[in-house]
Amino acid sequence: MARRHVSTTINGEAVDFLCEPHQTLLDALRDELQLTGTKEGCGTGDCGACSVVFDGRLCCSCLILAPEAEGAEVETVEGIATGGELHPLQRHFLEEAALQCGICTPGFLVAAKALLDSNPDPSETEVRFALAGNLCRCTGYDKIIRAVLDSAAELRGEA
Amino acid sequence: MNGLGYEAPQSVEETVALLARENGAARILAGGTDLLAQMKTGAAAPQLLVDVKKVRELSSVEEDEAGFAIGAAVCTAALAEHPGLCAAWPGVVEAARLIGSEQIQGRASLGGNLCNGSPAADSVPALVAAGASCLIAGPGGERELPVEEVIVGPGSTCLEPDELLVSFRLGSGKAKRGDAYLRMIPRSEMDIAIVGAGVCIELDDFGVCHAARIGLGAVAPTPLRVDAAADALVGSRVDDAALEAVAAAASAAADPIDDKRGSAEYRRKVAGVLTRRAAKIALDRARGEQ
Numbered sequence A: 001m002a003r004r005h006v007s008t009t010i011n012g013e014a015v016d017f018l019c020e021p022h023q024t025l026l027d028a029l030r031d032e033l034q035l036t037g038t039k040e041g042c043g044t045g046d047c048g049a050c051s052v053v054f055d056g057r058l059c060c061s062c063l064i065l066a067p068e069a070e071g072a073e074v075e076t077v078e079g080i081a082t083g084g085e086l087h088p089l090q091r092h093f094l095e096e097a098a099l100q101c102g103i104c105t106p107g108f109l110v111a112a113k114a115l116l117d118s119n120p121d122p123s124e125t126e127v128r129f130a131l132a133g134n135l136c137r138c139t140g141y142d143k144i145i146r147a148v149l150d151s152a153a154e155l156r157g158e159a
Numbered sequence B: 001m002n003g004l005g006y007e008a009p010q011s012v013e014e015t016v017a018l019l020a021r022e023n024g025a026a027r028i029l030a031g032g033t034d035l036l037a038q039m040k041t042g043a044a045a046p047q048l049l050v051d052v053k054k055v056r057e058l059s060s061v062e063e064d065e066a067g068f069a070i071g072a073a074v075c076t077a078a079l080a081e082h083p084g085l086c087a088a089w090p091g092v093v094e095a096a097r098l099i100g101s102e103q104i105q106g107r108a109s110l111g112g113n114l115c116n117g118s119p120a121a122d123s124v125p126a127l128v129a130a131g132a133s134c135l136i137a138g139p140g141g142e143r144e145l146p147v148e149e150v151i152v153g154p155g156s157t158c159l160e161p162d163e164l165l166v167s168f169r170l171g172s173g174k175a176k177r178g179d180a181y182l183r184m185i186p187r188s189e190m191d192i193a194i195v196g197a198g199v200c201i202e203l204d205d206f207g208v209c210h211a212a213r214i215g216l217g218a219v220a221p222t223p224l225r226v227d228a229a230a231d232a233l234v235g236s237r238v239d240d241a242a243l244e245a246v247a248a249a250a251s252a253a254a255d256p257i258d259d260k261r262g263s264a265e266y267r268r269k270v271a272g273v274l275t276r277r278a279a280k281i282a283l284d285r286a287r288g289e290q
Helices: A025-032 A088-095 A105-118 A123-128 A143-155 B012-022 B035-042 B081-090 B088-095 B110-115 B123-129 B225-231 B240-253 B263-285
Strands: A004-009 A012-021 A052-054 A057-060 A073-074 B005-007 B026-029 B047-051 B062-065 B066-071 B134-138 B142-147 B151-153 B165-172 B177-184 B195-203 B208-215
Touching: A012 A025, A025 A052, A052 A105, A052 B195, A057 A105, A073 B225, A088 A105, A088 A143, A105 A123, A105 A143, A123 A143, B012 B026, B012 B047, B012 B134, B012 B165, B012 B177, B026 B035, B062 B081, B081 B088, B081 B165, B088 B123, B088 B177, B088 B195, B088 B263, B110 B123, B123 B177, B123 B195, B123 B208, B177 B263, B195 B263, B208 B225, B208 B240, B225 B240, B240 B263
Parallel strands: A004 A073, B005 B047, B026 B047
Antiparallel strands: A004 A012, A052 A057, A052 A073, B062 B066, B066 B165, B134 B142, B134 B165, B177 B195, B195 B208
16 A cells, blocks of 8 residues: 655644555654654553654653644654753652653653643642653652652742 | 544534444544553553543533533543532532542543443442433434443443444533432542442431432442342431341342452442442432532
């Protein structure tokens, strides 16, 4: 079957790619566009490692077909830093050791940024609930939650 | 999945024509949170996916004097952003918001939750309690069915291969009416219900219940509408005696399976407990106290 042409926007830039209709957006990001920051964990929407913001909503890119990206706006972990400057979330994850093996980290960053964009002052419970779709098998979560809360405080100008 | 086709039609007519042409080899793609996961395991192997999210009637929530038309493919996160719907049907919205993580909420839809056919679908008992109906389009035109008639067995619906669930119809907001949904899961979040209970109560000017509807999930091969439990409320002030009668009727209607997630005996008991608690929340909402 002929490869399909998809025109989309990724991290604010117009992008065109070719894909097979059965490829997921995750496959297209990693294999066609070499945007390998987005990770594959379970591949069935349970672990959140492949989280992206798709047309303004946090989603698992493993559960979106690549052709569905036609005309869409996609934000990936590669778009979180500004030039060489890490986003406060990325800095706090590093400074507070909120990662060990790192495979879940891009998904946590994307999901945490989506949370803080809509709720700049979340409670700890709200952070835990918002990140419940992201699994980490190393950290035990506490350091991740603290890094998100500290990032939120910094972004509000309180730290 | 090699050789899979993908189409994104713009209208209901175009969608139905595609489904008719494929004669059962196509599947409708809404949020894909069940279907794409099933395709990954081989549990589903369609030749064509028909993405319905470009069809206006399926991707919008419309409100008029008669009530709401909720597009079958609208994601559950968007339902919570509709102030009119949240005010009129808080139980439906709270049930929809229990389906999966934030990531899943950005894609999953009421239409997908229903058509996946799970006995444990969270939104279905709440929609049953709300008296929702389904607008279904096919080659011969449209038909409208109560939600509780759509699922006919685990994983199966009464929709023909060339039929499309377009939208859910819900009544308009109303004073002295309240609805609520509660579920029991073995974990604290992100799990499949072992019992789900949706209750809708309408009170008259004297605080007496004059209409009620109750839906139960995960306690039978399909979600149930339990009129015997609703009848236990009608004519009462939803006092303790009525709430006990509701619980007993809900437990009696439950015919659950016994599995590692919950024994049949436990599910039967919890069906009564949750129905009673959901009825109390629905009552408070009908009284304007919540």
